[in-house]
Each structure stands twice: as structure tokens, then as C-alpha cells.
Amino acid sequence: xxxxxxxxxxxxxxxxxxxxxxxxxxxxxxxxxxxxxxxxxxxxxxxxxxxxxxxxxxxxxxxxxxxxxxxxxxxxxxxxxxxxxxxxxxxxxxxxxxxxxxxxxxxxx
Ligand SMILES: [Zn+2]
Numbered sequence: 001x002x003x004x005x006x007x008x009x010x011x012x013x014x015x016x017x018x019x020x021x022x023x024x025x026x027x028x029x030x031x032x033x034x035x036x037x038x039x040x041x042x043x044x045x046x047x048x049x050x051x052x053x054x055x056x057x058x059x060x061x062x063x064x065x066x067x068x069x070x071x072x073x074x075x076x077x078x079x080x081x082x083x084x085x086x087x088x089x090x091x092x093x094x095x096x097x098x099x100x101x102x103x104x105x106x107x108x109x
Contacts, residue, residue, distance in 0.1 A: 009109040011081040016096065019077045026066040026073070033062030080105060 036059030040052050082105035087094050089101045
């Protein structure tokens with residue numbers, strides 16, 4: 001029960017877990033960014049123009065940076081061990097597919 005196909009699936013699951021761990025801080029940063037922007041729009045507290053600007057600017061900056069970082073991490077790490085391609089189809093990245101959309105290798109043990 002230790003065939004090459006199993007190895008591909010096991011290796012993919014390791015990469016998947018590792019990608020998740022590396023993405024976590026960026027998702028946290030994106031959440032902070034959205035929270036910061038939401039604060040400007042959805043709270044009535046009397047804030048100065050200065051703070052509103054920095055909450056908006058910082059929020060969008062954090063959101064944009066985490067968007068770029070998340071894409072880079074996925075491009076670099078979330079790949080099929082059999083063919084090396086990114087695990088995505090025309091709808092986007094597949095979170096835990098049974099098989100590789102490019103080469104058809106089994107990705108779940
Ligand atoms: Zn593949």
C-alpha cells in the first residue's frame with residue numbers, strides 16, 4: 001500500500017497543509033484590512049479626517065498586499081507533485097480536489 005500514486009497523494013496533502021499554514025498570516029492581514037475599511041464606513045464615531053484617511057489607506061494597502069501574497073504563496077507552493085502544475089481550473093484554485101485537474105493524478109490518499 002505504498003505505491004507511487006499514494007506517495008503523490010501524501011505529498012500533495014503535505015503541501016496543502018503547508019500552504020494553509022503559510023497563508024494564515026496573510027488572511028489575518030486581509031481581515032485587519034477589511035476591518036479597518038469597514039470601521040470608516042460602518043461606525044458613527046467622530047473620527048478626524050486624518051484617521052479616516054489612514055484607516056482607509058492602510059486598510060486597502062493591507063488588503064492589496066495580502067491579495068498579492070496569497071496568490072504568490074499559492075503559485076509557489078500549491079502544486080501537483082506529479083506534474084508540477086498549479087491545482088486550479090478555469091473557476092480558480094481547487095481547495096482539496098480528488099484528482100489533479102491537469103494530469104489526473106490522485107491527490108487524496
Ligand atoms: Zn498533476
